[in-house]
Amino acid sequence: MWDYNQKVMDHFLHPRNVGEMPEPDAVGEVGNMTCGDALKLFLKVSPDGRIEDVKFQTFGCASAIASSSVLTEIVKGMTLSEAEKVTNKDIVEVLGELPEEKMHCSVMGMEALQAAIANYKGVSTPLSSETSEHEGRIVCKCFGVTDVKIRRVVKENNLHTAEQVTNYCKAGGACGSCLDSIQEIIDGIWRGAASEKTESSADSFGKLSPVRKVLRIQEIIEKEIKPLLEKDGGSIELIDINENEVMVKLAGRCASCPASQVTLKHTVEGKLREFASRSLSVKNVD
Amino acid sequence: MTAKTIYVDNNATTAVAPEVFEAMTPFLTNLYGNPSSIHYFGGQVAKYVEDARNQLASLLGADPREIIFTSCGTESDNAAIFSALHLCPKKNKIVISRVEHPAVLNVGKELERRGYRVVEVPVDSKGRLDMESLQSAVDDETAIVSVMWANNETGNIYPVSEIARIAHSHGAIFHTDAVQAVGKVPISMNLSEIDMLSLSGHKLHAPKGVGALYVRRGVRFRPFIAGGHQERSRRGGTENVAGIVALGKASELALENMNIETDYVSSLRDKLEKSILESIPKVRINGDPEHRLPNTTNISFEFIEGESILMLLDQFGICASSGSACTTGSLEPSHVLRAMGLPYTAAHGAIRFSFSRFNTMDEVDFILEKIPGIISTLRNISPYWKN
Numbered sequence: 001m002w003d004y005n006q007k008v009m010d011h012f013l014h015p016r017n018v019g020e021m022p023e024p025d026a027v028g029e030v031g032n033m034t035c036g037d038a039l040k041l042f043l044k045v046s047p048d049g050r051i052e053d054v055k056f057q058t059f060g061c062a063s064a065i066a067s068s069s070v071l072t073e074i075v076k077g078m079t080l081s082e083a084e085k086v087t088n089k090d091i092v093e094v095l096g097e098l099p100e101e102k103m104h105c106s107v108m109g110m111e112a113l114q115a116a117i118a119n120y121k122g123v124s125t126p127l128s129s130e131t132s133e134h135e136g137r138i139v140c141k142c143f144g145v146t147d148v149k150i151r152r153v154v155k156e157n158n159l160h161t162a163e164q165v166t167n168y169c170k171a172g173g174a175c176g177s178c179l180d181s182i183q184e185i186i187d188g189i190w191r192g193a194a195s196e197k198t199e200s201s202a203d204s205f206g207k208l209s210p211v212r213k214v215l216r217i218q219e220i221i222e223k224e225i226k227p228l229l230e231k232d233g234g235s236i237e238l239i240d241i242n243e244n245e246v247m248v249k250l251a252g253r254c255a256s257c258p259a260s261q262v263t264l265k266h267t268v269e270g271k272l273r274e275f276a277s278r279s280l281s282v283k284n285v286d
Numbered sequence: 287m288t289a290k291t292i293y294v295d296n297n298a299t300t301a302v303a304p305e306v307f308e309a310m311t312p313f314l315t316n317l318y319g320n321p322s323s324i325h326y327f328g329g330q331v332a333k334y335v336e337d338a339r340n341q342l343a344s345l346l347g348a349d350p351r352e353i354i355f356t357s358c359g360t361e362s363d364n365a366a367i368f369s370a371l372h373l374c375p376k377k378n379k380i381v382i383s384r385v386e387h388p389a390v391l392n393v394g395k396e397l398e399r400r401g402y403r404v405v406e407v408p409v410d411s412k413g414r415l416d417m418e419s420l421q422s423a424v425d426d427e428t429a430i431v432s433v434m435w436a437n438n439e440t441g442n443i444y445p446v447s448e449i450a451r452i453a454h455s456h457g458a459i460f461h462t463d464a465v466q467a468v469g470k471v472p473i474s475m476n477l478s479e480i481d482m483l484s485l486s487g488h489k490l491h492a493p494k495g496v497g498a499l500y501v502r503r504g505v506r507f508r509p510f511i512a513g514g515h516q517e518r519s520r521r522g523g524t525e526n527v528a529g530i531v532a533l534g535k536a537s538e539l540a541l542e543n544m545n546i547e548t549d550y551v552s553s554l555r556d557k558l559e560k561s562i563l564e565s566i567p568k569v570r571i572n573g574d575p576e577h578r579l580p581n582t583t584n585i586s587f588e589f590i591e592g593e594s595i596l597m598l599l600d601q602f603g604i605c606a607s608s609g610s611a612c613t614t615g616s617l618e619p620s621h622v623l624r625a626m627g628l629p630y631t632a633a634h635g636a637i638r639f640s641f642s643r644f645n646t647m648d649e650v651d652f653i654l655e656k657i658p659g660i661i662s663t664l665r666n667i668s669p670y671w672k673n
Contacts, residue, residue, distance in 0.1 A: 002593075012594070012597065013598075013601070015667060018666070018667050019666070029669070033630045033631055033634070033670060034630045035617075036591065036610070036617065036618075036619070036630075036634050037591065038669060038670070039669075040669040057667060057668060057669035058667055058668070058669070059589065059590065059591060059634075059667075059668045059669055059670055060591050060594070061591055061593035061594055061597075061610075062593060062594055062597045064591075065594060065667060142618075143617070166617070170617050173617030173618070174617055174618045
């Protein structure tokens with residue numbers, strides 16, 4: 001039993017703007033019968049690019065119908081450029097919440113809107129509304145989901161597990177054989193994001209004045225490194241910085257630990273490289 | 287929510303019969319003793335457990351010594367299959383059907399991971415077992431064949447006696463998951479070749495948490511749950527006395543009401559089915575109407591999706607279930623309907639109504655009054671529906 005809130009139930013039981021539009025200016029169609037849900041969105045656009053009227057037809061569960069209904073209320077009256085910015089998050093926000101497993105219903109709403117706008121602009125016909133998706137490589141064969149689409153839902157919704165991806169775009173939800181590939185895509189995205197972050201901070205580190213460099217490294221040692229060493233009864237002190245060489249003194253148990261070189265390279269140098277600059281190296285001074 | 291509940295989901299679970307409730311309550315209150323105790327207070331309870339065993343044996347046409355009480359149908363299925371495999375260490379193959387309940391299907395998947403060969407015999411578009419492929423799948427390497435007596439989704443009844451003979455011709459054990467059949471169709475184990483049979487209390491008006499496994503006399507059995515000497519050392523664990531007494535009483539009632547099941551309950555089902563077919567276009571019955579449980583119908587309303595139908599039925603207090611993907615959180619329609627090769631247009635909109643002797647013709651009329659509106663509402667929203 002799904003725990004749908006009042007708002008979802010209201011839009012399911014009394015869907016707004018249902019039906020076929022006689023002469024629409026644009027049509028966006030996504031999903032199909034095999035997948036278990038589909039949405040056809042019709043737009044009437046004024047000469048100055050405003051969505052004057054909108055209608056929908058949905059094949060799907062209660063949350064698919066509710067998501068479609070809410071979408072029509074959101075976009076009615078918007079300009080096309082405003083409508084282009086609407087995402088599945090906006091749909092979920094108006095609904096209040098959707099069960100995690102049903103997030104793909106909100107994604108379907110966003111996709112139908114994008115397809116309709118593309119159709120209006122002549123980028124694609126209603127029937128090939130998923131053209132942009134076809135540029136990618138099919139990852140989930142059961143539901144025909146491409147890596148392009150997976151990347152998009154991962155980034156837009158800040159997803160971290162393959163299970164979440166299944167909830168948002170169905171990929172991996174049938175035979176499950178692509179779940180590992182999905183996880184690799186996710187890991188790739190966030191690893192990429194992490195290294196971008198490091199590189200940008202590394203650039204800025206190089207431009208710092210010597211004093212600021214010391215302060216920055218001191219801060220990393222206090223916040224990131226010391227707490228780790230203290231867990232094992234050790235400690236660390238910053239002695240000096242010479243160009244890219246950071247001189248430290250391991251203290252407490254670390255000083256006498258046979259693995260101190262490992263600690264130095266892995267923990268200390270690793271953290272400094274992660275948070276300050278990749279070009280740093282660390283030396284222990286007795 | 288509406289005040290009245292119309293419960294037509296009896297293959298999921300059933301109401302505890304009032305007589306059953308009455309029979310079991312003393313064992314939740316005054317008679318709480320342990321049947322294994324030496325003192326009278328506990329020991330007296332053992333007699334009621336044996337009475338229940340006799341009652342269930344009568345329903346099955348079996349000897350009471352062939353009954354092992356368990357905690358549920360799934361435990362019974364597991365116990366049967368693992369016992370057979372353990373006692374035939376040289377055989378590494380098991381044959382099941384593609385439409386088994388997950389309680390058997392997923393045991394198969396687990397056995398595959400452990401290196402066993404598992405053959406899933408296919409079914410045709412009506413859900414009938416492909417007997418030729420079953421014949422060729424069963425060979426001298428086969429330790430056990432397990433095919434359900436009746437299917438939970440379509441109600442299809444399988445030729446278990448015939449399958450038992452095929453299994454035996456190759457020296458394999460035959461087990462049947464009869465969770466949906468017991469209490470709904472007559473069963474005579476003394477006239478059959480079936481080696482093991484699993485059942486569950488809550489499908490025949492006893493509560494959840496009690497089941498049984500029938501093991502034919504002479505068929506070797508190895509306990510699935512090791513422990514104390516309960517159930518003649520075949521199932522460890524202190525007896526669920528209240529549940530067992532309840533299952534005994536429910537069995538007695540099922541036997542008494544068997545003709546009600548075949549006549550009255552099937553008349554409710556048939557009325558619903560016939561009227562829906564007459565009043566709503568683009569509807570199909572899934573399964574094999576020639577060989578089917580008296581209480582079950584599985585109906586596809588094409589071009590719309592099952593969860594939406596269930597949610598609208600629920601608005602009127604009507605409880606049914608669906609083979610649709612969306613209802614379970616899985617993304618594919620039921621494995622049973624897919625095994626039957628049902629087109630997706632029909633599989634997503636499949637609804638199961640399953641009756642019991644506690645349903646009435648008024649309830650059927652109420653469903654028939656509401657359902658055409660529900661279907662047309664959803665079809666008017668659907669992009670695939672063209673008048």
